[in-house]
Amino acid sequence: MAKSTNIKSSLFLKYHLGQDDKGKEVFKTQTFNNVRTMAADEDIYSVGMALGSLLPDPVVEIFRKNTHLITES
Template structure:
């Protein structure tokens, strides 16, 4: 039976930069690599909230991207 092994985790913060000339929303992202694999959602949220508070633009979204190795 195949198994998955968590290899890496990234946290991506998405900031709202307002609207462009066509009234479409503009978002910019900042990705943080090498996030602790054991970090909980609450811990990531607290870290993202602290980092987001340092920005002039509001924090729009927080994403976590995990990479797994699949094997037997």
């Protein structure tokens, strides 16, 4: 049987920059590494919203990416 261990978490903020010359929506993503792997999703979301409030552009999505190590138990 295999066992999964969360070894890394990152926070991603996707925000809206506006439109380009052709009217296409432009987005940018900012990454914050070294997020505690045991942090609750609600806490990650709260931090993302707080960081987003410091940006001049509106945050449209908050992502959390976890990297897991899978080993044989």
